[in-house]
């Protein structure tokens with residue numbers, strides 16, 4: 001690995017293999033909580049390529065390097081799950097410039113690059129400065145509620161000193177996190193016939209009143225914090241001539257500041273407590289992504305700066321730092337420095353028209369090799 005010459009050669013030599021690997025993984029459906037087939041593909045691939053790996057009960061595939069069971073660890077991860085509910089094989093197409101497939105960029109290209117980097121360092125017997133975990137993790141997307149990375153942090157958290165999630169285009173580094181709480185709120189009441197029961201309590205009316213009050217909320221502000229809220233769906237009632245007995249709606253709030261999250265929670269509790277006595281209001285927590293808390297600012301800034309600089313160096317494009325909701329939310333909420341980095345260029349994430357630029361892949365390989373390589377001895 002003198003002066004990165006071998007890495008350069010390796011990056012150039014694996015591009016067609018990388019494209020094939022991306023295609024194979026893209027075709028395997030992997031909705032959050034149903035990543036079995038993708039996880040099994042990745043585990044087998046690691047084994048066949050001389051990298052020992054195991055699958056935990058959250059469907060994370062973990063390939064440890066020089067893990068002595070006690071010392072510090074650095075985690076490099078990319079997620080296997082997608083936002084698409086399909087359980088049948090997924091479509092994949094490519095032309096001269098682009099590769100198209102739902103999940104091709106988010107997060108398949110990142111995952112395939114991670115796998116090929118892991119193989120390089122393991123096959124060459126490179127010595128890491130600390131223990132390393134290469135992880136193909138489950139459940140990053142909405143409904144997955146970060147189950148995979150939560151499990152990793154539960155198993156290894158106290159020993160993890162840094163986490164890099166490969167999960168972006170190389171135009172961004174996500175170095176702050178947006179936390180979110182998502183609820184389903186259900187109002188139930190007596191209801192009745194719309195004519196003979198007129199005047200009885202109506203669950204739709206009560207839910208609407210609560211929603212109106214939620215929308216009177218002034219979002220809290222600490223420094224340059226950003227806080228938002230939304231009611232995304234509403235459902236209820238029986239028929240046009242029935243006073244509704246039940247109505248549910250889904251509500252979320254997000255913030256990049258944990259104090260704002262606490263204020264939003266108090267406001268929600270206050271609004272729900274204002275419902276009239278002749279109804280029952282129940283709340284189901286659908287998802288919880290915590291905010292950053294207690295992270296060493298200097299280390300966090302240094303990781304972000306290094307990744308930005310390497311991404312710019314190989315992409316030739318400016319790279320900015322943004323706040324986002326990613327696997328990094330979990331380590332960041334535990335005081336562990338974490339950034340989501342980018343190793344491709346493309347667009348349309350979370351749509352069936354998602355694509356990546358083929359010529360971004362060699363650049364992405366070099367970005368990942370250099371960032372991961374910085375944790376190995378020369």
Ligand SMILES: [Zn+2]
Pocket residue numbers: 079106107140167
């Ligand atoms: Zn993603």
